Amino acid sequence: MAVDTATISRALVEQIVREAVAKRLGAGGPTASASERKLVVHASARHVHLSRQDLDVLFGAGHELTPDKDLYQEGNYAAAETVMLVGPRRRTLGSVRVLGPLRKESQVELAITDAIQLGIDAPVRLSGDIEGTPGVVVIGPAGIVELRRGVIRAAIHAHMNPAEAAHYGVKQGDRMKLRVAGAAPVVFEGVQVRIDPSSRLNVHMDTDEANACALHLATGFELFK
Amino acid sequence: MAVDTATISRALVEQIVREAVAKRLGAGGPTASASERKLVVHASARHVHLSRQDLDVLFGAGHELTPDKDLYQEGNYAAAETVMLVGPRRRTLGSVRVLGPLRKESQVELAITDAIQLGIDAPVRLSGDIEGTPGVVVIGPAGIVELRRGVIRAAIHAHMNPAEAAHYGVKQGDRMKLRVAGAAPVVFEGVQVRIDPSSRLNVHMDTDEANACALHLATGFELFK
Numbered sequence: 001m002a003v004d005t006a007t008i009s010r011a012l013v014e015q016i017v018r019e020a021v022a023k024r025l026g027a028g029g030p031t032a033s034a035s036e037r038k039l040v041v042h043a044s045a046r047h048v049h050l051s052r053q054d055l056d057v058l059f060g061a062g063h064e065l066t067p068d069k070d071l072y073q074e075g076n077y078a079a080a081e082t083v084m085l086v087g088p089r090r091r092t093l094g095s096v097r098v099l100g101p102l103r104k105e106s107q108v109e110l111a112i113t114d115a116i117q118l119g120i121d122a123p124v125r126l127s128g129d130i131e132g133t134p135g136v137v138v139i140g141p142a143g144i145v146e147l148r149r150g151v152i153r154a155a156i157h158a159h160m161n162p163a164e165a166a167h168y169g170v171k172q173g174d175r176m177k178l179r180v181a182g183a184a185p186v187v188f189e190g191v192q193v194r195i196d197p198s199s200r201l202n203v204h205m206d207t208d209e210a211n212a213c214a215l216h217l218a219t220g221f222e223l224f225k
Numbered sequence: 226m227a228v229d230t231a232t233i234s235r236a237l238v239e240q241i242v243r244e245a246v247a248k249r250l251g252a253g254g255p256t257a258s259a260s261e262r263k264l265v266v267h268a269s270a271r272h273v274h275l276s277r278q279d280l281d282v283l284f285g286a287g288h289e290l291t292p293d294k295d296l297y298q299e300g301n302y303a304a305a306e307t308v309m310l311v312g313p314r315r316r317t318l319g320s321v322r323v324l325g326p327l328r329k330e331s332q333v334e335l336a337i338t339d340a341i342q343l344g345i346d347a348p349v350r351l352s353g354d355i356e357g358t359p360g361v362v363v364i365g366p367a368g369i370v371e372l373r374r375g376v377i378r379a380a381i382h383a384h385m386n387p388a389e390a391a392h393y394g395v396k397q398g399d400r401m402k403l404r405v406a407g408a409a410p411v412v413f414e415g416v417q418v419r420i421d422p423s424s425r426l427n428v429h430m431d432t433d434e435a436n437a438c439a440l441h442l443a444t445g446f447e448l449f450k
Binding site: 111112113116123124153155156179183184185186187188189190207208209211212213214217 | 337404
């Protein structure tokens with residue numbers, strides 16, 4: 001029953017997030033300079049990344065993820081597949097979305113609200129930095145995987161390509177600030193810079209951060225050093 | 226069943242909040258100057274304030290609230306009494322704490338996460354400013370009240386007495402900033418100043434804000450203009 005509740009609540013969160021996603025500041029298309037590029041801010045609901053091996057166990061040998069919706073960063077997508085998570089005291093989160101593509105190691109990204117629900121003390125980490133993080137039980141339609149590690153609260157971060165990084169004067173791993181103006185104005189001071197040639201300028205926060213700053217009511221964004 | 230889930234989750238939130246409450250910066254006791262006073266930051270879980278009339282309906286005519294735990298602001302307390310809230314599409318939040326003392330008009334303070342759960346679009350307001358806000362159904366052991374208004378997401382605010390306000394150079398209704406240092410550093414830029422002779426310096430945020438800044442991992446607080 002906890003699962004149903006969590007699912008309903010999350011569905012609405014995602015709806016709000018989709019509305020917030022529509023907000024864009026500044027002009028600029030694909031050929032605009034970095035300074036003219038739109039700053040897009042997304043809230044990521046809780047999700048999992050899976051390894052090939054764990055996908056086989058959870059959904060059956062050789063299973064391929066079904067892309068359901070493209071994400072803003074090219075090549076990334078929300079899959080049709082979902083899993084259930086079970087915490088150490090049999091507390092659950094149901095219907096947690098799988099994001100593609102597959103990764104070398106499975107990873108679970110939760111907001112702190114989700115982590116409290118599961119009874120897991122999730123450390124704040126950048127995606128991929130999962131040494132020493134807690135594990136969780138993952139249940140799929142074909143099997144169960146007990147992850148020994150990989151549960152994190154993803155640190156707020158900004159994807160950008162090298163030209164955009166040069167525009168801001170930042171390098172890989174630097175921290176920037178994001179000001180969200182509106183009904184509940186907030187400056188997130190620990191926005192970690194992730195530079196990749198294939199990236200588009202894009203800040204990712206989680207649902208706790210989105211709710212704290214009332215992202216669905218935001219009137220403007222400012223990313224700065 | 227939604228009620229059980231919400232209750233468990235909230236209980237843990239409250240536990241984390243209690244831990245965070247222990248954090249204090251700076252020295253100073255009751256006789257210290259404003260600049261030396263400790264800055265205490267609290268997260269308020271969702272709660273309701275009730276009018277005399279609504280308390281009578283919900284808990285029985287002439288019922289008196291049972292103080293369960295004193296809050297930091299003198300005279301305020303968490304009561305033993307709880308109510309259930311029912312949103313417009315029969316979505317519920319169970320065991321929502323009643324805070325005392327009674328007020329002239331009932332009011333429901335929710336985090337945005339809670340409001341999403343209930344299916345209510347709660348505006349960001351200061352406590353008491355409920356003109357034009359949505360209503361909700363409140364269920365108690367002795368009866369049901371349909372509030373026509375009063376559901377808000379309480380804006381982050383700082384209680385202080387006139388001496389503390391003078392120290393900061395702020396007046397009633399001004400906005401200040403609160404920096405929370407730690408694993409997820411955040412500056413809340415819309416901290417509303419509430420001055421009262423009986424107040425003690427104290428910032429109140431809600432559970433979304435507490436989770437966004439990982440308040441339980443905070444290493445320091447700074448309140449400034």
